[in-house]
Amino acid sequence: MIRFVLMVNRQGQTRLSRYYTPVDLNRRAALEADVVRCCLNRKKDQCSFVEYQDFKLVYRQYAALYIVVGVSDGENELSIYELVHNFVEVLDKYFSRVIMFNLDRVHIILDEMIQNGHIVETNKNRILAPLSAIDKMADG
C-alpha cells in the first residue's frame, strides 16, 4: 500500500504532503528532509526506485518539483511509477495556473485518486468530474 505522497522542490521544501499511515508530527519533518535528500542525491542514470528503511520510494522529477511516493514492500513499483504520472496529468488538466496556490484543490484531487493507501480512481475524467461539481457548490 501507499504510505505517503510528497511533493518537494529542489531546495527540499515540502509543497504537499499526505500520509496514509500514522507518522508522528515531529518525525515528519525529519522523514521528509531525509527522503528528499535521498532523491536529490540520485544521479541521472540511476533508477527511480530507492530502498529506504523498510519500505521503498518511487520518485519522479517534473521540472523543479519532485513527487515522491513511499510504498510498502510488495507493491508493484512500475505501477506506482505510472500512477505518479497519471496524477501529474490530472493536475495538468485541471490547473491552468501554478498548482501551489490552490493546495486545497490538489488535496481534493489526491483524495479522489488515492484513499487510505490504495488507488481509488485513475480515469482523469472521473477524477475531475466531482471537482467541477464541487467548484459549483463551493461558490454557493
Place this chain on the structure above:
Amino acid sequence: HVVHGPNLPLQEMIRAIRSARTQCEERGVIQRECAAIRAQFRQADNGGRSHNLAKLLYVHMLGYPAHFGQMECVRMIASPRYSEKRVGYLGAMMLLDEKQDASLLITNSIKNDLSHSSQYVQSLALCTLACMGSAEMCRDLAPEIDRLLRASNSYIKKKAALCAVHIVRKVHDLGELFAPAARSLLSEKNHGVLHGAVVLITELCERNPEALERFRKTVPDLVQIMKGLVISGYSPEHDVAGISDPFLQVRILRLLRILGHNNEAASDAMNDLLAQVATNTDSTKTVGNAVLYETVLTVLDIKSESGLRVLAVNILGRFLLNNDRNIRYIAMMSLQKIVGTDHIAVQRHRGTIVDCLKDPDASVKRRALELSLALVSASNIRSMMKELLIFLSSCPLELRAQAASGIFNAAERYAPSQRWHIDTILHVLTTAGGDVRDETVPNLIQLITTASELHCYTVHKLYRALLTDISQQSLVQVACWCIGEYGDLLLKGDCQETEPVQVTENDVLDALETVLQSHMSSPATRGFALTATMKLSTRITDNVDRIRSIVSIYGSCIDVELQQRAVEYNALFKKYDHMRAAVLERMPVIERNSPGHTNGESSGELVKEVQPVKVKEGDAAPTQQPANQVCDLLDLLGGSEEPLKPTSAQSGPAPGQPINTSNSSGGDLLDLLGGLEPVAFTPVTVYEKNGVTLTLSCEKQSDSSMTVTLTASNSTDSDISSFTLQAAVPKSVQLHMKAPSGDSLPAHGTAKVTQTVVLNNPNKVGMHTHVKLALTFKAHLYSLYVRK
C-alpha cells in the same frame, strides 16, 4: 473569497511565506498568521472560517504546530455548508488521529453525513472514516458502509469499498460482514468499483484463511474480467498508453496470486490467462511492463506449470536488456528472489546478469553482484571469478566488502585447485585488502600451511607483492608470516612455479624492516613483521646479528605489545638460546575447524598472550610491596619461573589456535574437550596463595559442552571485596558466564563465592582458558591472571 480582518487570503499567505528569505522571516509570517487565525476561531460564526482553517493546514504541513485547530475541524464538519465541511474533513484527516479526544466528537457528524443527500458529502465522510476511524467508530458505522456497498451509485460504492478495507483492518471480525457484498461487486462494470472490490477481497483473503477458501470460487470471474481487459479493443475511458486500465489489471493479478498460491486447482484455472497476458501485453512502454512484471510475480508464486515458469523467467531476462534502468532493476530483484527455487532457469541468463555488473546504476550493480555470487557453481567458477575480480577492481566502495567476502566464499567452495585458490585470495588482497574481514588473515594462513607443495611458490609471490605495496594490511600480515615461516624456501631461489629470483638475506630483512618502520603499518602488522624477523634467525645463516640488533631496538619501543615481544625475543637470544631453534621451528599444519567457519562469538575476551602483571593502586600505597606480593601470586601453577611467553610468541596475534607443542604448564586440566574426556571432575584446586583459594569443578554436559564451576574462598583476616572472575577462551569456543553468587569474600572463609561458566566447544578445539581474578584486598586492587 471575502477577506476578514488583517489576515491574508490563503494564496496571499502562501506567497508571503514562500517569499520569506530566511527561516526567521518565515517564522514571523507564520506566527502572525497563526495569531490571527486563533483570534478568528474564537469569534462567533463568520464567513471566513473555512479559509482560515485551510491556512492552518498549510502551516501544519510545513511542520508548525496546529493542534489548536482541532476543535475548529469538529465545528466545521458539523456545518451545513459544503465548503466548510470540506475543509473540516480535510483538517480532521490531517490533524486528528484516533488518539485525540476530538476525533470522538466527529463520529456523529460522519454518521449523519454518510446518509447525506449529496454524494460529495457522503464521500467526504467515507474518506475521513477510512483515514482515521477508530475501532469504535468502525464498529459503529460498519452496517452503514455495508448498505452503501450494495445500494448506491458507483462513485460512492468505490469509496465505500476502500472504507471497508480500513474497517476490516481495524476490526478483523467485520470481514465476515462485508464478504457477500464484496463478492457481488465483482459483477459491476465500473472500473473504480471493480478496483475497490478487488482491493477489499484481497484484504479479506489476507486476513482470514477461511475467506480465502471461499473467495477461490471467484477465480473464474476474475479471469473473465482480465480477459475482457486484455483482449478488448481500444477503450478511451481506461486507456493508458495502449493498455486498458493497467492499474486494475495489476490489482487483479495480485489477487490471483494470493488465490492461486499453494492451490493446484486455482492455479490451473488461471494458467491460460497468465500465458495470454504474458504474450499479448505490449512491452514497449513502462505501463505494459508494469503489467508484465505483476504477471511474472504471479506465475512464480503459484503452482504454475513449468512451461509457464520458463516463460516468466524469460520475460525477466528480456527486462534485463531493457534500456530503462527501472526495469532492469526490478528484473534483478525478481531474479534474486527466485534464484533459489528456479536456479536452472536463472542460470540461462547468467551472461546478462554478469554484464549488469557494469551497469551504471548502483542498485542494479548490487543486485547483479548478489545474483552472480548465487549463480557460481563448480562448472563456471573460473569464468565467473574472472568477471568478479574485474568487478572488484572497479566497484563502488560500499560494495567492496560484500564482493570480497562473496568471492572468498565462492573460492572456498569451488576452488578447482589450491594454487588457484591462493592466487585468487592474493588477488583480492591486493585489490581490496582494506575491505576484507579480520578472519581472512588466519584463514589464508591456514590455507597456505595445508598447501605444502606450494609453500615455495606462495612465499615468492607474497614477497614480490610485499615489495610492490605495503599499504594493504592483511596482505602484508600474511606476507610477513609466510616469509618468517618459509624464509628458507625464499632464499633458496629456485622454484618450479615461478621465475627464479635471487633473494639475499639482506633483501628479506630490508623488506621486513621497511614494514616495521613504515607509518602505514598497523601495530598488529608490525607485530607480524617482528615475529617473522625473529623466526628468520633460525632460517638464515649470515645475518643473525642484524636480527639481534633489530630485536633489541624494539625492546624500547613505545608500543607495549611490540616492546613486550622484543623483550621476549631478546630473552630468547640470551638466556634461552638453547631453546631458540625448537621454539622457532616450522609450525605444524593448522587444523581447520570447519569449512567456512566463522569464529563463534565468545563473551569472554580474545585470547591474548599472558600480559605482564598489572597492578592498579587504589589509594596511595607503597608500590614496592604489592608488586612483590603480586609477583608471588602470579607464580603459576606448575609452571616454570618464566611465564609462558615464548610459546605464545610463535603464533603471533593469530586467534587461539591450539599450540600444544611446548605447553610447559603441567596443568593440562582443561585440555579436555579435544582429547580424552573424563565425564566429571572432582573439584580441583587451581590456585591457592595468600589465603585466596580457587577451586574448579567440571561437568561434561554433552559431546561439546561443559559446565565449569569456580569456587573461591578467603581464609585471611580481612574481607576481600570487588572480587570478580573473568575468563577468556579461544575464539571458536563459546563461553557463557552466569552471574556470580556474590562479589565479596568475607574473612575466615565464612562464605564462598561461586560462579558457573558454560563452555561450548562445537568444533572440539583443544582449549586453553585464562581466568582472571580481580580483587580488592587491604585497599589494594589486584588483577591476576591464571593460565590453564
